[in-house]
Amino acid sequence: MTVDADGAVTAPGTPAGLDRPPGPRTETIQLLTPEGERVEHPDYPLELTDDEIKDLYRDLVLVRRIDTEAIALQRQGELGIWASLLGQEAAQVGSGRALGPRDMAFPTYREHGVAWCRGLDPTRLLELFRGVSHGGWDPAAHKFHLYTIVIGSQTLHATGYAMGIQRDGAVGEDGEAAIVYFGDGATSQGDVNEAFIWASVFNAPIVFFCQNNQWAISEPLERQSRIPLYKRASGFGFPGLRVDGNDVLACLAVTRKAMQAAREGQGPTLIEAFTYRMGAHTTTDDPTRYRLASELQAWKLKDPIERVKAYLVRTGAADAAFLEGVDAEADDLGGRVRQACLEMPDPQPLAIFENVYAGPNALLDAEREQYAAYLDSFTGEEAR
Amino acid sequence: MTVDADGAVTAPGTPAGLDRPPGPRTETIQLLTPEGERVEHPDYPLELTDDEIKDLYRDLVLVRRIDTEAIALQRQGELGIWASLLGQEAAQVGSGRALGPRDMAFPTYREHGVAWCRGLDPTRLLELFRGVSHGGWDPAAHKFHLYTIVIGSQTLHATGYAMGIQRDGAVGEDGEAAIVYFGDGATSQGDVNEAFIWASVFNAPIVFFCQNNQWAISEPLERQSRIPLYKRASGFGFPGLRVDGNDVLACLAVTRKAMQAAREGQGPTLIEAFTYRMGAHTTTDDPTRYRLASELQAWKLKDPIERVKAYLVRTGAADAAFLEGVDAEADDLGGRVRQACLEMPDPQPLAIFENVYAGPNALLDAEREQYAAYLDSFTGEEAR
Amino acid sequence: MTVLTLSKALNAGLRKALEDDPRVLVMGEDVGKLGGVFRVTDGLQKDFGEDRVVDTPLAESGIIGTAIGLALRGYRPVCEIQFDGFVFPAFDQIVSQLAKMRLRSLGQVTMPVTIRIPCGGGIGAVEHHSESPEALFAHTAGLRVVACANSTDAYAMIQQSIRCDDPVIFFEPKRRYWDKAEVDPAANLGAALPLDRARIVLDGTDVTLLCYGPMVRTCVESAVAARAEGRSVEVIDLRSLSPLDMETINGSVRRTGRCVVAHEAAVTGGLGAEIAARITEECFYQLESPVLRVGGFSTPYPPSRLEDHYLPDLDRVLDAVDRTFAV
């Protein structure tokens, strides 16, 4: 089924201008309604067993639990800041579960759900937000790149990586692809548009996954585009589409198809996952300054988890025991995340000088020595 | 009439991908065929008197003559470099003559024809290429901004200027607009795409005039885009169109309409003038390294001047006396340009320190004094 | 006279500038309803409208590039870069366009663009939110670079920058946004210390301590501590980083014979290098010991749990001061 977009942000219609017929209405791909009804889309058939849907539900709940715990940890001063994914679980789990083990994902700073799907221990995410490292995981280990904070930069990294896939001859039947995540605000950055150009010119195996959560901190979508974002791709000559970002099934189906197309050598796709940032931009943000509570209320009705739960309960696929089991697992996970955070050691002062260069660097080595001596000049052991 | 693009570069068709119907064939707006036949286009009616067409012819010839002379001057060592507009006269004169006195134009380094239409003395252009100044004219005097060499930067300046027009309340019936020139290569720069975003988001009164001369130095269009460039605009939500860039009438008509739309508050338009760089990129370039002579031959048949001449002669609008008169005027102009170049004084050494800051700058003032004393330490007068 | 935080003083200065001159615009990401992430532009859009306090797309090159265009049209844009680490996408527009436009036009074009950059560390932030890129701009001819260190200066300097016909890179000391000092909104701007002058904030006779922005408070505290140990430290707030006020600097160093420069940026290639080199050239025979530099290490800014080690604190400044005597 194809439904009209009914989010807070709609296409302002065709801008006044020359010789352009009014465009078609925005189409949003949906497979599971907010009420939990399964609907079909001719281009995105999706066959999932009940168990598979239950697994997705579990992912959604666990990922939200990680987020909730992290927010709490930040409030208690254990994290410096946290970027909540509240409301975006389906977009992240749906797309994340569409990836194969050899695909490579490039996140922003908010893709905790994708990290989860890639198998990265969620406690590793905390290092950055606690200020213990600037990331610190090995991108190759889980095929999940480091978080990137400078808006849009990672889109070029992902495109270059995809060009590497091509050079490795890893495009084709059993091919690999890259996926890069970015927000609605990011679409205004030069880098993101350059990535569109490079990907299309080189027909690189990449999926551009834009989570349009309708806000870039306090800036509404209208500050970034006057037409729906998925249409941006057409200007660069590759397909773009909009999916209900709160529908985990649709996100899964759409990303699967786009990734497979990329792997097979059909080049890039832009997916706009239309969703909503239900929380603050980060824990330091105060959204009441710039948006209405009613907007949030409206989006609560489209909650990505509730609709899967409704589906599972209505169809009888899940019973109370299952739901309780997931909740219990979530609590365990929350506890584990909390504990790992509290136990996380501070880095040693001299770690400042590590990992800046691959080889020795006379200047830096001298600085390290000097600073070590300086620290020793206080209490010796203690300061170091 | 709408003709199919038949240039060396064609749309590679719809890229393989998801859910996209094959697009329509590229349409190029044309009002005067290469054979000099006047054709009509329903959306671009153009009523010109014979005298007006003769004026355009004169512009084209004179502008080419400036270019020829400058190339010769460079060969003789009088200019450091020259960026030839050969082949692009119609795009520049057509669009340049569409501007009103209050419109503001932002050129690259190749818009000698636009400079001419804006009334800037062509000898002023030589300063930059001779190395006497970095530009040196007053942009406000002729509403023609300084040449910009860093590819694409000026598109943002023009967009900001257009936002200034809005803030001045100068949009409307008697409104003003900006036009910015850039090449096919420039469309790959982040800045140009950011300009598209800003212009569309703020609905700024601006026309983006892309001279697609099919080469960015040695890079063919395929390195910048896999679909026709005018389509880029659709991804940003404003109209884009392609015009025969070697057809001065069509360039005039489409630019007029787009400028008028911008002035009236209908926002930006992207015009792709499909043309060909008939010369080298600059006088230091050697195009035989990267393109075939046959391509150039094919484009010679579409020469922007010949077709106007053919039209004027066939219709009897111009006689031999007129044509000879224009040629004589061109020779005069060439001579004047040459003489001005040869007579152009070198700047004084201490000019290095001028015009860096608006007010006094203690550090720079001290440097100037020191250097003056240093120069004096040689022969006094002579060096300074 | 009223006591304001540095953030509020900037807000008051911007408000004054917007009131005084209809050509002044404020633009940047989140400067409108949100009032900026540090609330420096709080309330301005409400009072001056969306056309003068412009929420922009998320694109720094676009912010500076369009500001240049607005300046060409006669406006005086004040651009906010949300954090120091996000000025780099705009670097090309700043160094190749903004800084060079006047010369390119042989003085016929004026570029009164102010670029506000909250800078420096010490607020426990994540990567890219604690940078000190001033040396990059001070090496770029055509720009003026200033740094305010307190509310009093902030209020005057932001207005002076906006009135200045040259582009000004205006650094705001992030971790001092909440420090308070007196501001006199009634005072005549013409009476304020010129934008290109340094200020001696603490007189001293034994050693000159040069600093700017967030380090001024640290250095004053160090000087107070040193005084307790019998060492008289003269503290100078440079305020103008380009051009440097060498008259004030040299005057002090010639008196004291010793000098330390402190900044948060990496010492290697930092502004302290220029200052030290220049002082040495101009005061070599009055120097009792080499000018010493104290600042960040030659590493990227570390994760926040290590930033107290990276940032020069009272002890590290004092250590450097001591070393100028350790001959």
Next chain:
Amino acid sequence: MTVLTLSKALNAGLRKALEDDPRVLVMGEDVGKLGGVFRVTDGLQKDFGEDRVVDTPLAESGIIGTAIGLALRGYRPVCEIQFDGFVFPAFDQIVSQLAKMRLRSLGQVTMPVTIRIPCGGGIGAVEHHSESPEALFAHTAGLRVVACANSTDAYAMIQQSIRCDDPVIFFEPKRRYWDKAEVDPAANLGAALPLDRARIVLDGTDVTLLCYGPMVRTCVESAVAARAEGRSVEVIDLRSLSPLDMETINGSVRRTGRCVVAHEAAVTGGLGAEIAARITEECFYQLESPVLRVGGFSTPYPPSRLEDHYLPDLDRVLDAVDRTFAV
């Protein structure tokens, strides 16, 4: 042994690197059929194919950004920036991504990206084609910055840079592209002077003259002229601009007691500041006079008819050398 121009030596070095390691890529604007505007990549695409010698879209941020991605996939990209003045659109990717990726990953990610930048003036070019931005990169931790000055070094250094696991900003002295010197393609790269070492190119006893890139030839000529006047000038080609080889530098200055640093970039905030400050810190009591700097003025690079005034020439270098004796 064969005599090659600097441009051809780089070409030979790139060719060798492409042959030695299938993971090496060359990428940039016009590097393919055209062979680059300076012909440094001439013939490489023909021999190694379009996948390894990649003509890119016209977007410098894209060049560096995708090179980072290619490096993440295990490649060793060598990016060409067509001219010095066009590196700024890529500045963000270089300083915030390329330079910091290793630290961000706690050493688990390696960024063997080489960025070739033809730099400096003296070729009669228009604006933006004669810049010397090395100080900006030398102030950025995580990068290595080198400058070659002759064919011999060019051939070895480009290969060393490509083999280096750190990102290297590789400056090529534009106006020396056509200078010739001997290159030994058979020599073992391991025997070459390490990438981070300076080289004494002319021994001397009275004063140390530090330089790099295009200024090396000028400085050698100055030293020869000075010798005729009875002054013995030691000329050091720094080669590595970050890190600086302070061992070699200090060793020389301690012997001579005097020092001049010469570069094309503006003196204010230039690399000479760092060098002068560091030497002064480390050799203060051996210095007979202050380290002097000679270089560009604190102005944008001027139009080419004035560049002979802007660029330090033999006379200006000699003047600075003389001034170190004028006590």
